[in-house]
Amino acid sequence: MNAVDPAPYGRGARASLAGRTVLQIIPRIDAGGAERTTIDVAAALVAAGARAPVASEGGRLTSELQAVGGLLIPFPAAAKNPLAMLLNARRLARLIIAERVDIVHARSRAPAWVALLACRIARTPLVTTYHGAYSGRSALKLRYNSVMARGEAVIANSHYTAALVARLYPWAHPRLRVIHRGTDFSKFAPETVDSARVAALRRGWDVAPDERIVLIAARLTGWKGHKALIEAARLMKARGVTGVRTIMAGDAQGRNAYVRELDALIDKAGLKGIVALVGHCGDMPAAFLAAAVVVVPSIEPEAFGRAAVEAQAMGAPVVVSDLGAVAETVLAPPQAPPEGRTGWRVPPGDPEALAGAIQAALNLGASAREAMARRARAHVVGQFSLDRMTRETLEVYEGVLRR
Numbered sequence: 001m002n003a004v005d006p007a008p009y010g011r012g013a014r015a016s017l018a019g020r021t022v023l024q025i026i027p028r029i030d031a032g033g034a035e036r037t038t039i040d041v042a043a044a045l046v047a048a049g050a051r052a053p054v055a056s057e058g059g060r061l062t063s064e065l066q067a068v069g070g071l072l073i074p075f076p077a078a079a080k081n082p083l084a085m086l087l088n089a090r091r092l093a094r095l096i097i098a099e100r101v102d103i104v105h106a107r108s109r110a111p112a113w114v115a116l117l118a119c120r121i122a123r124t125p126l127v128t129t130y131h132g133a134y135s136g137r138s139a140l141k142l143r144y145n146s147v148m149a150r151g152e153a154v155i156a157n158s159h160y161t162a163a164l165v166a167r168l169y170p171w172a173h174p175r176l177r178v179i180h181r182g183t184d185f186s187k188f189a190p191e192t193v194d195s196a197r198v199a200a201l202r203r204g205w206d207v208a209p210d211e212r213i214v215l216i217a218a219r220l221t222g223w224k225g226h227k228a229l230i231e232a233a234r235l236m237k238a239r240g241v242t243g244v245r246t247i248m249a250g251d252a253q254g255r256n257a258y259v260r261e262l263d264a265l266i267d268k269a270g271l272k273g274i275v276a277l278v279g280h281c282g283d284m285p286a287a288f289l290a291a292a293v294v295v296v297p298s299i300e301p302e303a304f305g306r307a308a309v310e311a312q313a314m315g316a317p318v319v320v321s322d323l324g325a326v327a328e329t330v331l332a333p334p335q336a337p338p339e340g341r342t343g344w345r346v347p348p349g350d351p352e353a354l355a356g357a358i359q360a361a362l363n364l365g366a367s368a369r370e371a372m373a374r375r376a377r378a379h380v381v382g383q384f385s386l387d388r389m390t391r392e393t394l395e396v397y398e399g400v401l402r403r
Helices: 033-047 062-067 082-098 109-122 139-149 159-168 170-175 195-204 226-238 256-268 284-290 306-313 351-362 366-383 386-402
Strands: 022-025 053-056 071-074 103-106 126-130 153-156 176-178 212-217 244-249 275-279 293-296 318-321 343-346
Touching (some): 022 033, 022 082, 033 053, 082 109, 103 386, 109 126, 109 139, 126 139, 159 176, 212 226, 226 275, 306 366
Parallel strands (some): 153 176, 244 275, 318 343
């Protein structure tokens, strides 16, 4: 699907955001794509002379929000109880009026319902962003998910997500715009990462100096494909591949049963000391620079694919599942010629194909790897920059204010 015509948002006299207030609402501001985007957009609003409050329960990114000039307004935005949501809608409406909010931007479904009701009470425009691919398997779930298509402007974070929204809620199509998730490439740049940071991560992960790292950076949940990667590691071991450590970095987020299941699979496959769960990683630029290969083996569609973009920016070869929006971020045959490749796409849930692609990436010669790294960085910097994302988001706000 091509991007929706930006005419409603980007043409004509620009409406200034200086002195305006744009309130974002999100359940929590912990690590994650939606959360990081909230901080990035808050920074852009402040730079434009606007106020950037965020209604949320808070989280580990609260200090970053404050550092860029945003304001956390404590709010029970994660509540899903219908009665609590109705009460929260009235509470949010009072907040919108008291703070003279010009636009509310909702980034998750439950708070979006609260925001929709509050905006109707306060007569304030609502903008929504699809950070997830909400498909829905029942009429009730489709109705619940539909709130994300009810904004006066609806942002999709990939063409894949936009196509899904247009198919499920065709009435939203005229208000739909694709704005890819943006990355700060000044932080994700190989030359900015000191070798000591990489060495510290390798020590913390107990990786020997002569071992190469195959990295998956994703929260520990079943659809991220950890099991397929464990089986791929087993296949590579059976083929005689040595000197490789598979590192699974990511929060368990309370999924202790899943962690135990992965540990049991690793033990059964004889991969102790070869595959390791290392928990949350706070230095992803160094992690991607440390990796010989970065893998995104999701078995369900990703709505965007931030890890693949950041890894390519750091020059790491990537292997991704060929589904969802991740495929939009990686150039590979047949869409690109072999010499234009920036990574590999493999069928989801196919450990054999996954192992083969990882081995191909590991077997790259130095000159081929360097050439791929240059292509990959040029590709993602041109398409998925933070400046582009924030500029286009502020254009959406300006368009809403002009109406």
